[in-house]
Amino acid sequence: MPKIVVIPGDGIGKEITDAAVRVLQAADKKFALNLEYEYHDAGGTAYDKFGTPLPEETVAACKASDGVLFGAVGGDKWDNVEPALRPEKAILGLRKQLGLYANLRPVKIADALVEYSPLKPELARGVDLVIVRELVGGIYFGERCESEQHNGVERAWDLENYSVPEVERIVRLACETAKLRRGKLTSVDKANVLATSRLWRRTAAEAAKAYPEVEMKNLYVDNCAMQLAINPAQFDVIVTGNLFGDILSDEAAVVGGSIGMLPSASIGTSTSLYEPIHGSAPDIAGQGIANPMGTILSAAMLLRYSLHEEEAALAIEQAVDKALAEGYRTPDLWKEGFKKANTAEITHVIVERI
Numbered sequence: 151m152p153k154i155v156v157i158p159g160d161g162i163g164k165e166i167t168d169a170a171v172r173v174l175q176a177a178d179k180k181f182a183l184n185l186e187y188e189y190h191d192a193g194g195t196a197y198d199k200f201g202t203p204l205p206e207e208t209v210a211a212c213k214a215s216d217g218v219l220f221g222a223v224g225g226d227k228w229d230n231v232e233p234a235l236r237p238e239k240a241i242l243g244l245r246k247q248l249g250l251y252a253n254l255r256p257v258k259i260a261d262a263l264v265e266y267s268p269l270k271p272e273l274a275r276g277v278d279l280v281i282v283r284e285l286v287g288g289i290y291f292g293e294r295c296e297s298e299q300h301n302g303v304e305r306a307w308d309l310e311n312y313s314v315p316e317v318e319r320i321v322r323l324a325c326e327t328a329k330l331r332r333g334k335l336t337s338v339d340k341a342n343v344l345a346t347s348r349l350w351r352r353t354a355a356e357a358a359k360a361y362p363e364v365e366m367k368n369l370y371v372d373n374c375a376m377q378l379a380i381n382p383a384q385f386d387v388i389v390t391g392n393l394f395g396d397i398l399s400d401e402a403a404v405v406g407g408s409i410g411m412l413p414s415a416s417i418g419t420s421t422s423l424y425e426p427i428h429g430s431a432p433d434i435a436g437q438g439i440a441n442p443m444g445t446i447l448s449a450a451m452l453l454r455y456s457l458h459e460e461e462a463a464l465a466i467e468q469a470v471d472k473a474l475a476e477g478y479r480t481p482d483l484w485k486e487g488f489k490k491a492n493t494a495e496i497t498h499v500i501v502e503r504i
């Protein structure tokens with residue numbers, strides 16, 4: 151029986167993970183998935199109970215699971231906690247301890263939500279892409295110097311490095327992702343300037359040869375940033391390093407137009423973690439009005455990537471699309487003429503459509 155560890159976390163975390171589990175249970179009923187759930191603490195809630203944002207027991211449970219569904223952590227209540235024990239440290243700790251080496255961020259603009267994108271409707275329509283970001287290498291993890299004297303002036307530096315195996319691993323994952331989609335991969339680098347990018351480019355080309363069904367092209371990061379704003383519908387899967395991926399995935403999320411809708415996956419060598427891209431939204435916590443769709447779509451990703459239950463994942467995604475097409479909107483998306491639905495109501499609508 152596949153075991154899912156659920157970590158609600160803080161703020162709206164409990165509301166949105168409860169909603170996602172209800173949807174998973176509906177998918178389970180239809181597709182006989184036999185899912186089992188185990189609940190664990192992380193973030194501020196864990197700090198209050200155990201004095202640490204990431205108890206050992208939570209890490210062990212995640213490691214022993216088939217997938218982790220994560221809500222969100224953080225809130226004003228823990229603003230004065232010492233930096234090493236702040237709720238957000240739970241995410242960094244899990245990344246490290248579970249070896250989460252890749253972040254997958256899909257940005258799909260449902261036809262019903264085209265008007266929420268800051269782009270013109272004709273540019274936003276049909277956007278359906280995934281950014282695959284390398285998460286444990288590159289400049290964020292290189293050596294750095296905060297301050298030194300050099301030729302009589304103060305300077306600082308950060309070192310970027312990528313090894314062939316690191317690039318091979320992420321490009322293979324991106325090819326696998328593209329294979330499940332439209333088979334188009336764009337590898338993004340800055341090979342006209344950076345040595346790491348030149349190694350990235352030639353390694354990516356070699357690794358992609360094992361996937362003849364995937365068509366790969368290269369793009370410089372500055373051009374990619376521009377293309378995401380002027381023609382995002384051209385992309386299927388984008389693969390890139392840690393720094394470029396950080397920036398491009400936030401740009402792509404804004405193009406999506408609605409923070410409550412976007413899911414993500416952090417892929418590890420054994421267990422992977424799935425969470426919405428938004429935070430714990432303390433301003434609306436406990437009111438039952440949070441948009442659970444980013445978490446529900448994260449649960450669909452868990453079914454797809456960790457359990458290989460493509461049909462069940464699609465059923466959830468289509469149910470979300472149907473609810474939107476029929477005019478249901480959570481308060482963050484509601485406008486005159488639409489049907490207002492709180493967290494429980496939209497969850498019920500989605501469950502009914504699976």
Ligand SMILES: NC(=O)c1ccc[n+]([C@@H]2O[C@H](COP(=O)([O-])OP(=O)(O)OC[C@H]3O[C@@H](n4cnc5c(N)ncnc54)[C@H](O)[C@@H]3O)[C@@H](O)[C@H]2O)c1
Nearest residue numbers: 222223224225238410428429430431432433434440441482
């Ligand atoms: N992965 C994570 O757990 C994560 C990510 C980002 C921020 N945080 C933490 O979350 C806390 C709040 O951060 P923030 O306010 O900058 O970002 P946030 O994403 O929590 O909220 C930003 C705004 O978007 C709204 N919002 C977010 N998700 C929503 C949803 N599902 N439905 C409806 N409205 C939604 C909020 O009400 C708020 O107005 C902070 O402690 C921060 O550190 C955690």
